[in-house]
Amino acid sequence: MFSRYKKSGKSRPKLVELSEVAAKQPPEPEVPPKTQRRAAKAPAQVVPMDKEKKRKERLSEIKVELHKRLLDDLNLAALETASEADLRAEISAIAAEALEEMEVVLNREERTTLNQELYDEVVGLGPLEPLLKDDTVNDILVNGPHQVFVERNGKLELTDTTFKDEKHLLRIIDKIVSAVGRRVDESNPYVDARLADGSRFNAMVPPIAVDGSLVSIRKFKKEKLSVDDLVRFGAFTEEMAAYLQAAVATRLNIIVSGGTGSGKTTTLNALSSFIDDSERILTIEDTAELQLQQTHVGRMESRPPNVEGKGAVTQRDCLRNALRMRPDRIIVGETRGEEVIDMLQAMNTGHDGSMTTIHANSARDAVSRLENMIAMAGIEMPIKAVRSQIASAVNLIVQASRLQDGSRRMVSITEITGMEGDVISMQEVFRFQRVGLTPDNKIIGHFTATGVRSHFSERFKMWGYELPASIFEPFEGEQR
Ligand SMILES: Nc1ncnc2c1ncn2[C@@H]1O[C@H](COP(=O)(O)OP(=O)(O)OP(=O)(O)O)[C@@H](O)[C@H]1O
Numbered sequence: 278m279f280s281r282y283k284k285s286g287k288s289r290p291k292l293v294e295l296s297e298v299a300a301k302q303p304p305e306p307e308v309p310p311k312t313q314r315r316a317a318k319a320p321a322q323v324v325p326m327d328k329e330k331k332r333k334e335r336l337s338e339i340k341v342e343l344h345k346r347l348l349d350d351l352n353l354a355a356l357e358t359a360s361e362a363d364l365r366a367e368i369s370a371i372a373a374e375a376l377e378e379m380e381v382v383l384n385r386e387e388r389t390t391l392n393q394e395l396y397d398e399v400v401g402l403g404p405l406e407p408l409l410k411d412d413t414v415n416d417i418l419v420n421g422p423h424q425v426f427v428e429r430n431g432k433l434e435l436t437d438t439t440f441k442d443e444k445h446l447l448r449i450i451d452k453i454v455s456a457v458g459r460r461v462d463e464s465n466p467y468v469d470a471r472l473a474d475g476s477r478f479n480a481m482v483p484p485i486a487v488d489g490s491l492v493s494i495r496k497f498k499k500e501k502l503s504v505d506d507l508v509r510f511g512a513f514t515e516e517m518a519a520y521l522q523a524a525v526a527t528r529l530n531i532i533v534s535g536g537t538g539s540g541k542t543t544t545l546n547a548l549s550s551f552i553d554d555s556e557r558i559l560t561i562e563d564t565a566e567l568q569l570q571q572t573h574v575g576r577m578e579s580r581p582p583n584v585e586g587k588g589a590v591t592q593r594d595c596l597r598n599a600l601r602m603r604p605d606r607i608i609v610g611e612t613r614g615e616e617v618i619d620m621l622q623a624m625n626t627g628h629d630g631s632m633t634t635i636h637a638n639s640a641r642d643a644v645s646r647l648e649n650m651i652a653m654a655g656i657e658m659p660i661k662a663v664r665s666q667i668a669s670a671v672n673l674i675v676q677a678s679r680l681q682d683g684s685r686r687m688v689s690i691t692e693i694t695g696m697e698g699d700v701i702s703m704q705e706v707f708r709f710q711r712v713g714l715t716p717d718n719k720i721i722g723h724f725t726a727t728g729v730r731s732h733f734s735e736r737f738k739m740w741g742y743e744l745p746a747s748i749f750e751p752f753e754g755e756q757r
Pocket residue numbers: 415416495496498502507510512535536537538539540541542543544685686
């Protein structure tokens with residue numbers, strides 16, 4: 278066989294033990310002969326399961342062997358310029374040749390699967406590849422080589438995807454992080470990176486990860502959920518959307534608060550669609566996830582230190598610099614540390630209409646988190662001063678939540694109205710009222726206004742966003 282992509286002048290590597298074993302053992306025919314089936318004594322369902330398992334194990338061994346051969350045989354440098362079709366043809370040719378040598382017979386379906394898996398190993402991220410391509414998957418969570426979970430529709434599911442062993446998993450992790458110029462090993466055991474498709478990636482390897490490497494991937498969605506999508510999915514109502522539109526357009530400072538994976542970034546992204554196209558927006562993130570629709574957007578991504586501990590550019594650095602870049606609005610993907618000081622200052626000093634997210638379980642909790650972050654940043658200010666700083670900077674807290682049935686909803690919209698003594702005063706304007714659970718564990722409930730008049734009604738009116746009073750009336754309809 279002649280090939281551009283095959284290394285030349287290299288003799289075929291000797292078959293390793295496994296293939297010798299494989300060669301000695303002719304493959305089991307796909308459908309066992311009748312006599313054999315009859316002779317089986319064990320209960321009918323046990324035999325096929327056992328066989329199926331053995332066959333799977335064997336296939337996985339063959340795959341490992343073939344993959345080794347591919348890496349030996351393929352001219353990896355030439356791969357970069359190879360077209361996908363060429364490469365697929367090449368891989369299937371090398372695999373067919375090897376299978377023949379190993380005297381392994383596979384049916385057409387097994388061959389197709391094998392070729393796809395080999396292709397994924399060579400150019401992609403191996404066993405993770407099908408999950409990355411699956412649009413119904415939001416998150417991929419790997420707990421060591423033999424356990425891979427995914428999140429679909431807000432619920433975690435165990436998949437039958439596995440890695441051959443820890444070495445295989447480490448190889449895939451290494452492939453990802455080396456592509457972005459990072460390293461992960463014993464002395465540097467965790468890393469954040471972004472996959473080529475924009476997905477957010479984090480890995481932690483042994484010995485810090487005790488039972489094998491831990492990988493978490495938040496898939497990047499090209500089509501971010503719009504306000505209309507979110508209303509359609511029941512994340513919030515049209516009335517709440519109208520209120521939020523007024524809030525964004527009239528430049529209130531907004532914090533989206535929520536737990537992990539509750540939809541904070543998605544909400545922030547959707548809210549940003551209400552910003553006028555003529556404004557200059559600067560976004561600052563640890564991993565660039567936001568996809569703003571406006572024309573005038575400057576995107577910044579912080580950078581961790583390199584292996585020598587140098588070159589870090591923090592969100593705070595970006596934020597300070599952003600203030601010198603004439604922004605109309607600043608959007609910080611997630612406030613989690615010392616950048617909180619600059620964020621609040623920016624909100625207080627003319628960059629109103631800024632937005633960020635924060636990891637917290639309620640509006641009150643979000644405020645306490647802000648207070649804690651300020652204290653941790655080493656700012657020594659009396660608590661009252663801290664609170665009044667927060668109260669004058671933040672206007673609105675939108676609480677996102679992933680409920681127990683997996684649905685994601687905006688469970689509360691709360692306005693910050695000022696200070697009463699030492700306490701920040703707030704009023705909830707909308708909330709999700711939960712009333713029960715269906716037999717199949719779906720949450721029954723409805724969104725409702727709380728009946729309070731918005732603290733910002735006058736502002737909305739002055740800016741030309743006169744919201745009908747009915748928006749603020751409590752829900753009186755049927756339960757949903
Ligand atoms: N209302 C919704 N309906 C359905 N899917 C949603 C909804 N909101 C968010 N999602 C999906 O849920 C996943 C998590 O959302 P998102 O990244 O916005 O969460 P997050 O709170 O920012 O998470 P993290 O804490 O990890 O940053 C995404 O894949 C997103 O597409």
